[in-house]
Amino acid sequence: MKTTVCYWLIFLLLSVSTIAKTQSQEAHIHGLATLTLALENKALEIQFESPAANLIGFEHQANSPEEKQAVKQAEVILKSPKLLFSFAGTSCKAIEKTVDISGVTDREHDQHKHHNHSKDHDDSSHSEIAASYRFSCKNTQELNSVATTLFNQFPRIEKINAIWVTETRQGSELLFPNRNTISLR
Numbered sequence: 001m002k003t004t005v006c007y008w009l010i011f012l013l014l015s016v017s018t019i020a021k022t023q024s025q026e027a028h029i030h031g032l033a034t035l036t037l038a039l040e041n042k043a044l045e046i047q048f049e050s051p052a053a054n055l056i057g058f059e060h061q062a063n064s065p066e067e068k069q070a071v072k073q074a075e076v077i078l079k080s081p082k083l084l085f086s087f088a089g090t091s092c093k094a095i096e097k098t099v100d101i102s103g104v105t106d107r108e109h110d111q112h113k114h115h116n117h118s119k120d121h122d123d124s125s126h127s128e129i130a131a132s133y134r135f136s137c138k139n140t141q142e143l144n145s146v147a148t149t150l151f152n153q154f155p156r157i158e159k160i161n162a163i164w165v166t167e168t169r170q171g172s173e174l175l176f177p178n179r180n181t182i183s184l185r
Ligand SMILES: [Zn+2]
Pocket: 028, 030, 051, 052, 053, 059, 125, 126, 127
């Protein structure tokens, strides 16, 4: 029985991540970001994906000291899950975090200095910043909701498409600065 539940959950997680991927590929919309939450046993996985513009104001390779500083600052914030997420019903502690800023730091075509510094070229290509977290929760059964401060940390984010899945339920919610809580029940 337990194995069945496990397979089902894996299937569900795969579907959710496919949906999230398809959405983010189809619609790279400035102002919109995506959060995917998956609750299993004692662990909560949270994935965050956003156009880089929402977090740092640009999407080309960071070149100037100011741009590099903006990237660094966003990275520091994204590496602070304690600052970004709070939980109601039980307590959860971040045990893993990964931040991917390669979209604005390792863009190969930008590695070589262009002779004409046309910004138009850079602006035509979009890039994303992603982060993922794994939390260990005292009692996932009692986790009622997850609130995020992403809107406060990154005021360019206008809305967040939040998709969540637990062992028994799934759902999605559109979050706004004045509505920053994902209800899991
Ligand atoms: Zn973009």
